[in-house]
Amino acid sequence: MDAQTRVAEFIETNDLQAPAAYRLLDTISELGEVSKEVCTSTEYGSDPEAVDVPEDELGDALFALLALCSELDVDAEDALETALAKYDGRIEDSGDAGSGH
Template sequence: MDDQQRVAAFVTEHGLEAPPAYRLLDLVSEVGELGKEVTESTGYGASPGTVDVDRDELGDALFALLALAEELDVDASAALEESLEKYERRLDERGTAGSGE
């Protein structure tokens, strides 16, 4: 069973279903918590080399992302594969993975 299926089973088992808009808000909230940890661990940017993020917070953000993918009926693994291919193309064509000019 892949991670997205595990999250979907957990959500169903515990009655945690939510519309996609709420799933997105949860994801944004979890990513915000990661930002807070980075902000605090670096002394508000004074020591950028001291980034410290709790693994469970990364897990929370990943859970929220996979739950959103499930609610949108998107295969997260396929979406990741498409993104990796896109980045490879950009690197080959422009020498950078970024979307900017």
């Protein structure tokens, strides 16, 4: 069973359904907690090598993103493949994975 299916089943089993807008807000909130860990562990960027993000914080963010994908009927694996293909194309075209914006 893949991670997205596990999250969807957990949500269903525990009656944790929520609209996509709430799922997005939860994802942003969880990423904010990851950002806070990066800021504090690096002393707000003064020691970028000291990044320390607890696994559970990344897990919370991943759970929230997978729940959002499920709510939007987006297959997370397919979305990842699409993104990787996009980045590959950019690298082939310009030598850089960034969008140039």
